[in-house]
Amino acid sequence: MKTFVIFLLPCILLILARAQDNNGSFDPYATLFSPYTKQQWRSYQEKKINEGRKTELTFKVTYANGTQVEGAKLYIKQLSSDFHWGCGMTHRILNNTAYKKWFASKFTAADFHNELKWYWTERIQGQENYTDPDAMMKFADEHGIIVRGHTVLWDDVKYNQKWVKKLSPEKLLEAANKRVDSVVKRYKGRLIGWDVMNENLHHNFFEKRLGKNASSLFFNRVHKIDPDAILFMNEFNTTEHVNDELAPPEKYLRRMKKIQSFPGNSEIKMGIGLESHYGAEPIDLNYVRNSLDSLSQTGLPIWLTELDVKMDPKLQNSSGLQVIYLEEILRESFSHEAVKAMIIWTGASIDGCDVMCMTDENLVNTPIGDLIDALMEEWRTGEIEVVADFNGSCEVSVFNGGYEVTVVDPVTNGSSCVSFKADKVSSKKVDLKIMS
Known part of the structure; x- marks a missing residue:
């Protein structure tokens, strides 16, 4: 026992020593043993913001x-x-002048909730309708708002149209290729990037029917049409939950490397899309930081694409905790230089937000809106x-x-x-x- 203690003590001292940065200040992420306070955690976040976000x-x-x-x-x-604050957008914005003004005054980036998805633009086979996304793109262009193409295809079977599910593998490939060509050619050069195959770690609708390289094939096709666009994987629970075995950072990176190594894909501009749907429990900031650190080693841009914090209304002080948890994840994410944008999901209650809203129906701030406005001003x-x-x-x-x-x-x-x-x-x- 004495031998073990003698051996362990220098190790602990070494780790604690490494918890001091070059200036002698505390680094809570460099040690596994010493306790740290919220103040120390916040100080480290500020240090990283000053290093990575300022000149x-x-x-x-x-x-x-x-x-x-x-x-x-x-x-x-x-x-x-250089950092983009974004917000989810729906077709409800099109006929609301006050909402347009509110959105354009705050945000420089957007994801459309549903309006670019296949089930929205081609509900009935052969009958395409781009009226809503065309008008939303026009609004975004007029106000200098960059848009991510969310999403070209979706690997979750329940979000594919009934007629799509009934197709044979041969007809499915034909229809999916037609879908890719239609939407990507229509908005080529106007979008910052595309979610090519949404949630392809949790789901595998296209892989089951078209083979294990289905995602890689569609990334290749999108790239050939729009070579300057960033092509994203977009996934949930990569940073949110340590217990989700389907989408931890190592599996995210493994799938990304598989897509990149597919013939013809080496020149693709890839991006890391993290949905960032947090729940009604305290956020494990250590896991978030470790996950972002791992993903950032690729050198690729990281976007938080659908950021929200869902609370259990039965929980005591649920609204207050929601603001606290949201601030924690916003500060932690902003302190990572690799995170290039955060898209709030969603903004005004006009959009029917069911998780968190920045405003009420009269565009008056909620506590969530007050928090986001304050951080926008601070940063x-x-x-x-x-x-x-x-x-x-x-x-x-x-x-x-x-x-x-x-x-x-x-x-x-x-x-x-x-x-x-x-x-x-x-x-x-x-x-x-x-x-x-």
Whole structure:
């Protein structure tokens, strides 16, 4: 027993030592043994947000002759963000002007709930109808909202039309190929990406009838039509539940590699779609982080595509807990640099949201809406004002995205305006000239 304790103690000390980052601050994810508080967890999230979502910029202001401009005023305005807040959208938005204004004022990304799905556009075989998605795409285009194509096909048998289920394998392949060609060619170049075969870890409708490579074949077909689009796997319970054996990160990645290794698929731009339907129990943030860490090793963009938190109405303080759990998963996800977007499922009660709503029927915020608005504000730079020092320099930390800076001469009040990009790739130094 003494030998075991002597051996174990250095191991524990080593792990605790590794729980300190280079600055000596606490890293709750590096240790299995030491307890950590919510405050420590939040501090680590903030650290990762600052590292992955923000850029330290240095502005240098000079006159045309190179003289440094002490006291120059800089007005910095964020025009866009590299991170997308999104929301589910339905056809109900089409005839509601107030709802359109609300949606466009908040979100830069969207998933259509049902309107792009096969059962919506071809309920009766041979009778296609794209009226709703066409109008919804038009609205999105007019307001600069990027849209994911959700979904080309769905591997769950219960979400395929009766006439589809009755087809022979030969006729099913013919009909599915026609469906792919129809929807992808129609919106080619207008979507950020496509969910090609929805939920193909939990379900296998097409694999059972067309063979084990069915998903890979359809990824190949979509890519050939729309080669610039990101093609997503889209799955639930990859981060939500540690006990779901069908879709943990390792199986998600295994299926993705199988699709990528299929002949002709090596050049596909892949994306990781995580539905993110959380339940009425405390969220295992450690499992979420470990899962996102594993998935992010691919270097591929991660999108949370249908994010919500479903609560048991019988649970005491269920509405309050829903807000708490939602904030936890939003903060944890945003602290991962690989997560490029989060799409809330869904927004206004006008859309008949049955899990959580951001607003009531009058577009007045619910507590969920208040939380999301607050985080949107917290995770943007907005507008800031700084003054150059005696060297004509100043430093600011901004969230990654597009910016416009107006520099004002302290003597003449003359001004000039420059647009620039803040991210890991772009220059961290912005030179500003005041023309005398």
